[in-house]
């Protein structure tokens with residue numbers, strides 16, 4: 001088998017996938033707004049926002065094609081190994097040589113695309129805040145950061161692979177899993193740094209939230225309001241704590257923007273996630289996902305033919321980085337389809353919980369506010385929903401809630 005053609009074909013498939021995604025996104029600007037969510041935005045703002053996004057999608061189409069042309073040319077002509085041969089004949093210099101070529105190529109494309117993005121499209125819609133000077137400084141900083149981080153990562157992986165052999169894949173999965181697990185457990189602790197928490201004042205909201213939790217056998221340690229509005233406009237609520245003892249945290253933006261029943265509805269939705277153990281299930285899926293990605297990464301160094309067919313003498317870890325990004329660009333979307341389908345199902349189930357608690361109508365109002373806040377697309381293409389939506393589109397959630405309310 002000729003590895004060169006296999007890699008080129010896989011890269012073509014990944015590029016076609018991304019191109020189709022951008023085309024579908026571009027076209028969904030023309031989709032009509034479903035009737036049950038027509039009151040979310042005022043028509044003029046929404047129209048302008050859709051036009052802005054359509055222009056961005058068109059730029060991404062161009063970017064995808066240009067990336068494909070440039071990368072395919074580099075792969076086809078054996079440019080990576082030719083460039084590496086200009087450097088000293090030791091694994092580290094060879095590794096860094098390939099990375100320099102790759103990151104230079106990426107940066108070159110990125111400069112052109114982000115120039116059009118920031119200085120032309122964002123300028124046209126009044127979002128641009130950078131001048132040519134800050135633009136140039138940003139790109140130089142990006143290149144240096146990208147180069148330092150990628151080189152550090154690839155060198156570390158290279159050293160580990162040379163020391164451990166194939167066991168490196170187990171280590172990789174373990175480290176990444178522990179890292180994401182720790183990050184999610186530490187979030188409630190970390191968010192205490194630099195944020196102020198005040199207990200929720202006595203009243204109707206507090207009584208209703210307590211009633212919700214007590215009904216399901218949880219005990220409430222505290223209900224607190226976090227001053228999140230200093231950093232974000234996101235409206236959010238979560239509850240933390242092991243076992244049955246819980247602390248509820250409400251973002252102050254949520255408390256300020258929503259009515260008592262709407263806040264309870266958002267919280268009842270979160271409670272639904274808690275009852276169905278969605279956080280735990282997400283961690284398991286995360287582990288599956290990390291394992292699949294690490295295996296793809298490991299396969300790129302397992303088959304040495306991948307290197308000799310591109311003109312190298314043996315495994316070049318810099319080139320492994322290039323191959324990895326091609327492999328992951330194809331495998332990640334496939335995994336996302338499964339993970340997102342499960343996530344959308346969990347969202348419907350959490351919405352159902354809120355309806356069962358008697359907050360169906362309030363949840364509809366709350367979701368509309370949340371969507372307006374995030375500037376969500378009201379009529380995304382069904383293809384796009386299947387490929388990359390973790391939450392169902394607003395109109396489908398509203399329809400499901402209303403259907404359940406009628407029962």
Ligand SMILES: [Zn+2]
Pocket residue numbers: 269273347350
């Ligand atoms: Zn949810």
